[in-house]
Amino acid sequence: MIIHRVSRNDPCPCGSKKKYKRCCLENDQMHNIIPTVAFMPGKSGSTKFTEKMVQDLIDTQLNWKQPQYKTTAEHLFAQMTGVYDWKYITEAVFLWHSYVNDTEPVIRKEGAFAAAIEYYIAQEYTHNQITQSHLAEKYDVSSGTISQRFQQVIEYMEVVDYGNRNEIEENNPLARLPITEQDLMQVQQLFEGTSNHAASKIKTASFIDRLMNEPAAANQTKMTSKEEAQACLYDAWKESDIETRTELAKKALALYPNSADAYTILAKASTQVEEALELYLKGMHVAEQELGAASFELNTGHFWGIVSTRPYMRAKIGYAQMCHQLGHMREAIMHYEHMLTLNHSDNQGVRYLLLTAYLSTKQTYKAEQLLQQYKDDDCANMNFNRMLIHFERQGITKQLTSLWKDAAAQNPHVAAYLTGDKKIPRKTPEFMGYGDDSEAIHYVQGHIHLWNLQPDLIKWVTRKLK
Template identity: 40%
Template sequence: MQARLDSPNPRKNKSQGTKEEAQELIYAALESNGPERYRLAQKALELDPSHADGYTILAEQTDSLQTAAQLFEKGMRIGRDELGEAFFHENKGYFWGLIETRPFMRAAMNYAAFLQKIGDLTAAITQYEELLELNPADNQGISYMLFISYCDDEQFRKASELLKRYPEDSAQDAYNQTLIEILSNGLTDKANQLFLAAKKVNKYVVDLLTGKKKLPADIPDYYSFGDKNEAAVYVSEHQHLWNRVPKLKEWLSN
């Protein structure tokens, strides 16, 4: 893995056959789990070091956050170089619809998430905003992470505009409407009304926010609208923002 980080940027003179073979290995890796997934990614990079998805997959297996970030960043930069800046300008707005963009998009999203995790909000927000400009349809769910970053950075107006841009019938949208009203204006009558509406969308969120119920040890990967899993996913990602609300438990209880 360290060799992959230390290796110079790959030259673009690989034969078409070699690149296609590497791509097939990446496809197989994306559908595999465990050691086989990483073995296939490593083999693909040996054939074609210019494949961004290879670095993204290798980053999954390291326990070092810093090493993972370096791999994501390298994959992102290689993916951008492979596409070329002219390609970005010509295809902005429907990037995800072009299969060849997805390795770059995956690496860039993961790198932005790392920046967000370490608190480099300015860089993370810039990265997320670029991904949404490239793909306004938001197939990757970037808007969810950008909303949290905006709130962490106290850019509440932008967070509110983002909710209007990507409305949905979900607990996340309903409770975030309440949250942004409180963070912007305090515990207003409007916040009360929004909260009552959110509670109808998913009643299980409240007990988790107040601590009456504990989050499960393992946050579920799947959920349905209105169920306990949806509540767990929402609270696990947004609890730190709700904790900013003065006297949160008393207000929610009332």
């Protein structure tokens, strides 16, 4: 028998056959009641969830945008197996899939996000005694990293109201809809243009019900030209054919000239750097007009969590990267820094671009500050750049040896490319995983010019490999 604290999505213990949140939750909260129920193996609805079902969910039922997202799901599955009921492991997998499907985070260490998802499940359901320190040891990450990733997940769920949007159906646990940015945009629009929060919540709940139960019905209302243009752009992002994607972007601009994502799509398709720069800049400007100054003031710090800001952030990172490529480093750095101010969680991985820019312009003090700001980020980019900075400022020391051991342990493939033992490929891998060869290639391609400025450091690394 397992004693389980009743969750908002569980059947109400009063026997009404309604979900707890739709029955006695409010009354229990008023009287500070925390109900529990006993699950008997073979008699609980939770036993309908099996290991095979969850494994099949990860392998075949869910589409993963990147291999690292699926790898993290498998890691989460392995770590939670034997500790949690399969119902909650299923919930964890769905939560992770929804999160990455919408936010597309950069995965540097799979354990960080996996630990954050488990921590959420532990707090929400039966294992609320599990601590971040315990999970840090279990997943081989720091407590600070878990806290940071957990906060990102919480911010995401606050936007989408995950508890209402994603419910495991007792009779068909695979009948879930993945949350996409398009869904979030539609939900956000329900809150715009009205000061009546209660009325907006009612409209949102109605939309979510239709989205869950009648997916097509959620899109049957007549769209404005702006909404129709944005729908074209979401189709364009999904399109693999460049010509088709470009045509959809042009169609969006014809429908609504201030479609920032259209300029970003056209910029990505351009083969001319200067042309791409102008397109990104145009996208930034129209996005600024659409958002208004108040949005920047109100949402600074968690910008990416507001769906309507993302076209601006996509155009901005594109523009900054083009400036970087053209050697306009001061302007590139200004935009990178602004993006981190707008969005501390850095869903787009701007910190890695900024760190490279700092090192390229000999701003080692700022580079050190950035590394300290993201001190729990344990990836090749951060680890090997720590070595570069330390060597430049202090030379060969015991601390450099310690930094080398950490960097080589995290990714043993980088050093061979730095020393010339392996030839650096011209083609950049489409995806990269934590600690693998693809991560090494990504790092070395963007930093070999900096290492070549430190031949004594390369010789030192070569000796370490012998």
